[in-house]
Amino acid sequence: xxxxxxxxxxxxxxxxxxxxxxxxxxxxxxxxxxxxxxxxxxxxxxxxxxxxxxxxxxxxxxxxxxxxxxxxxxxxxxxxxxxxxxxxxxxxxxxxxxxxxxxxxxxxxxxxxxxxxxxxxxxxxxxxxxxxxxxxxxxxxxxxxxxxxxxxxxxxxxxxxxxxxxxxxxxxxxxxxxxxxxxxxxxxxxxxxxxxxxxxxxxxxxxxxxxxxxxxxxxxxxxxxxxxxxxxxxxxxxxxxxxxxxxxxxxxxxxxxxxxxxxxxxxxxxxxxxxxxxxxxxxxxxxxxxxxxxxxxxxxxxxxxxxxxxxxxxxxxxxxxxxxxxxxxxxxxxxxxxxxxxxxx
Amino acid sequence: xxxxxxxxxxxxxxxxxxxxxxxxxxxxxxxxxxxxxxxxxxxxxxxxxxxxxxxxxxxxxxxxxxxxxxxxxxxxxxxxxxxxxxxxxxxxxxxxxxxxxxxxxxxxxxxxxxxxxxxxxxxxxxxxxxxxxxxxxxxxxxxxxxxxxxxxxxxxxxxxxxxxxxxxxxxxxxx
Numbered sequence: 001x002x003x004x005x006x007x008x009x010x011x012x013x014x015x016x017x018x019x020x021x022x023x024x025x026x027x028x029x030x031x032x033x034x035x036x037x038x039x040x041x042x043x044x045x046x047x048x049x050x051x052x053x054x055x056x057x058x059x060x061x062x063x064x065x066x067x068x069x070x071x072x073x074x075x076x077x078x079x080x081x082x083x084x085x086x087x088x089x090x091x092x093x094x095x096x097x098x099x100x101x102x103x104x105x106x107x108x109x110x111x112x113x114x115x116x117x118x119x120x121x122x123x124x125x126x127x128x129x130x131x132x133x134x135x136x137x138x139x140x141x142x143x144x145x146x147x148x149x150x151x152x153x154x155x156x157x158x159x160x161x162x163x164x165x166x167x168x169x170x171x172x173x174x175x176x177x178x179x180x181x182x183x184x185x186x187x188x189x190x191x192x193x194x195x196x197x198x199x200x201x202x203x204x205x206x207x208x209x210x211x212x213x214x215x216x217x218x219x220x221x222x223x224x225x226x227x228x229x230x231x232x233x234x235x236x237x238x239x240x241x242x243x244x245x246x247x248x249x250x251x252x253x254x255x256x257x258x259x260x261x262x263x264x265x266x267x268x269x270x271x272x273x274x275x276x277x278x279x280x281x282x283x284x285x286x287x288x289x290x291x292x293x294x295x296x297x298x299x300x301x302x303x304x305x306x307x308x309x310x311x312x313x314x315x316x317x318x319x320x321x322x323x324x325x326x327x328x329x330x331x332x333x334x335x336x337x338x339x340x341x342x343x344x345x
Numbered sequence: 346x347x348x349x350x351x352x353x354x355x356x357x358x359x360x361x362x363x364x365x366x367x368x369x370x371x372x373x374x375x376x377x378x379x380x381x382x383x384x385x386x387x388x389x390x391x392x393x394x395x396x397x398x399x400x401x402x403x404x405x406x407x408x409x410x411x412x413x414x415x416x417x418x419x420x421x422x423x424x425x426x427x428x429x430x431x432x433x434x435x436x437x438x439x440x441x442x443x444x445x446x447x448x449x450x451x452x453x454x455x456x457x458x459x460x461x462x463x464x465x466x467x468x469x470x471x472x473x474x475x476x477x478x479x480x481x482x483x484x485x486x487x488x489x490x491x492x493x494x495x496x497x498x499x500x501x502x503x504x505x506x507x508x509x510x511x512x513x514x515x516x517x518x519x520x
Contacts, residue, residue, distance in 0.1 A: 003348040006369035006415050031411045034372070035392050045348070047369070049416055078468060098481025099466070100459065101393060103405045104412065236480035 001034075002043040010052050012212070016179040018048045019208050026050045026210060028070055029104040031097070032113040040123045041114075041130055055108075055212055060085060065216040069108030073163065074099065076107055086219060087329045088226035088247050092166035095230040098237045108211035111164060111174065111191065114202060115157035115268075116239055118142055128154045129199040136199075144306040145239065148314070149298070150267040155199030156304060159192055159269050160239050166228060168270035169245040169262035172216045176209040184209075192269030199268075221258065222247035227324035227332030229317055230264075240265035242314045244321035248285065256280045256289075261297060261322065266314055273297045285326035287319060294318035352415045358383065359427030367414050374398045374409035377424060385425040385454045389483070396482035399455035399462070400424050406462025408481075425454035428461065437461060440495035448486035456482045460496045471506025472497055 009015045018024060024046040027033055036042040050070065057068040060081040067076055076082060077093035097105065114120070119127045119138050126134035138146055138156050146156045172188040192203050205211070225248040232238040243264035249257040259280040263271040276296035283289045294315045301311050324332040351366040358381060365380050374391070377383045377400070386409060389397030393411040400409045401423040428435040437460045440446070447453045459482045469475045475497050476489070484492065497503070 001370040004369055005348060005350075006352060006413070008415075027413075027416070029411075030413065030416065031393055031408070034411050034413065037370075038391065051416060074466075078466075098396065098408075099463065099478050100396060100399055100406050100408045100481045101411070103462075104407050236477055 001037045002040070002045070004037075004044060005046050006049065007046065008049040008052055012053045012055070012177070012210075013179075015048055015050050015053055016177060016208070016210060018046075019210060020179050021046055024048055028106040028109040029072070029101075031101050031105045032109065036114065036121075039121055041121060050210070057213070058082065062218065064218040065089075067107045067214045067216070069211040069213055070106050072103060073097070073105045073107065073110060074102040077102065085223055086166075086170070086216060087223060087333070088169060088219075088228055088245055089163070089166045089216065091226070091228035091333065092162045092243075092245055095228055095240075095243065096162035107163070107214055110161055111167075111203070111211065111214070112205075113160060116160045117146060117157045120157060129157055129195070132198075132200045139304050142306060143304045145241065145265070146304065146307055147267045148301040148303055148307060148310045149263075149271050150194040150269070151302065151304075152195045152197065152199065154197055155195035155268070157195065157199065157268055158265055159202070159267070160265075161270075162228070162230060162240065162243055162264055164188075164192070165243055165245045165262045165264035165270045167214065167216065168272050169247055169260040170216050170219050170222075172214050174211055175213050175215065176205060177212050178206070178209045182209070188270075189272070195268045202268075219247070221249040222260065224329055225250055225325045226329045227321045229321040229324065229332075231313060231317055242266060242310055242317045244314075244317045246318070246321035246325040248280075248322070248325045250285065250326065254284060256283050256285055259293070259322075261293065261318060263297065263314065263318070266301070266310060271297070273299075285322070287323065290319045290322040291315070293322070352418075354414050354418045356381075356414075356417065356419075357421040359423060365414065369413065369415055371414045372410055373400070373402075373412050373414050373417050373422070376414040377409060377422070383424050383426050386458075387451055387454055389452070389455070394483075395452070395455075396459060397452050397455040399458045399482060401458055401462055401465075404462075404465050406459050406465075406481075423458070423461075425457055428457060435461070436499045437464075437495065440499050441492075444491045444495040444498065446488050446491040446495040447484075448488055452482060452484045452486075456484065456492055460492075460499075463496065464500060469496075469500065469502065471504040472502060473506030475500070475502060 025044040055068040055070040059066040077090045083090045119125045147158045174186045174191045230243040245262045247260040251257045259277045354365045387397040389395035391410045393408045398409040
């Protein structure tokens with residue numbers, strides 16, 4: 001690991017002031033940043049420990065959920081009301097990492113984690129995200145884990161989070177502050193970005209800004225019909241090849257009033273196509289309708305060799321997630337998909 | 346401030362107050378092994394992927410390789426050396442022996458601390474839950490069935506879970 005100066009301000013203003021200095025990174029749980037520093041992928045000369053400033057609230061009110069940036073992933077997922085009223089979010093968090101890492105990782109840090117593309121991690125190889133302009137060996141290399149949607153000539157990395165997939169589906173908002181009273185809110189759709197010709201930039205957070213909390217609007221209409229499906233190379237403790245967050249609002253007449261579908265493991269940001277969701281409104285929940293939606297969501301998807309399988313896998317996973325959601329959140333919670341993996345593949 | 350300066354770190358480790366001066370980049374794992382002479386905690390991957398370095402900080406299990414010692418200043422740390430009460434093994438340690446839950450033993454300190462953390466969390470209700478919530482600890486000898494048996498035995502868990510079948514989920518556990 002590179003030598004660095006460590007600083008632990010005692011309040012938010014102290015942190016925001018410290019972040020004004022050039023080449024300064026905040027550290028919260030550290031589960032990604034420390035790893036990146038050990039690998040030499042990142043080498044900040046100044047680290048600001050933000051763990052002493054609070055911002056760890058988990059509040060649920062009539063208008064929705066407020067998650068402090070420094071609340072731990074595990075505390076968020078296991079929070080009784082989050083579990084009951086935001087089962088999609090709880091399920092997505094628990095699908096990620098391991099119990100140890102979820103005890104360390106924070107909600108803000110989850111958003112800020114970087115791609116696990118092997119070329120990004122291997123400082124002996126070119127990578128446009130790590131060193132702009134050096135090239136992307138992934139497109140013609142080992143790309144089993146990598147993106148099929150929203151890619152660019154420069155980069156086919158994926159965002160690795162599960163939590164963020166649910167936050168995108170639930171229209172979360174990211175709240176940030178900066179020194180001097182600066183404050184703004186960023187819709188989740190606009191927080192992470194596509195690589196385009198600047199793959200070194202993961203998100204729209206500006207230098208000096210710190211995430212203070214994430215809000216999720218009230219989503220009780222989806223409580224009874226939510227499912228998070230994660231398909232991966234082993235059954236636990238592994239990043240998604242494809243994941244799907246699905247939520248349905250089903251009326252008394254059995255037709256769909258509203259649908260949400262977001263995908264992980266397929267793009268540089270959680271992938272969601274609102275126009276495709278609209279196709280389900282007024283429809284009965286059935287496989288034909290779900291398949292049509294899946295095709296609309298995956299329109300334009302392109303494989304790069306090793307990851308070609310993600311096209312049919314993504315299609316099947318969307319249908320399965322929507323089917324599970326339609327059967328009910330309780331069904332989805334106990335859902336075992338191992339028996340069906342052959343069919344999926 | 347200097348890049349190579351040392352930072353004072355106070356930790357209560359296995360019930361003893363300890364003072365250290367460490368560089369900023371020293372992980373909690375390296376402090377335990379290299380500075381505190383507690384080599385029970387193992388360095389497996391050093392990248393948060395294997396769980397061999399699992400310890401309890403304020404009762405919660407974490408990967409000690411993925412946090413800096415300076416970030417844990419003032420905390421209470423329990424390592425595998427702190428689980429037993431003198432010569433009396435903790436129930437989970439005795440259960441590992443009784444269930445033959447290890448072969449080479451390298452992952453065992455992490456497995457034991459992780460199991461204690463799992464019990465503190467109180468989320469596991471079925472054998473399926475135990476497997477899922479022990480998945481942060483790899484065992485390359487493949488003692489998983491015996492490890493599950495040991496943890497579930499101490500917790501009094503017999504319910505299989507996951508629709509009564511023993512395997513597989515690609516989804517999370519929401520017991």
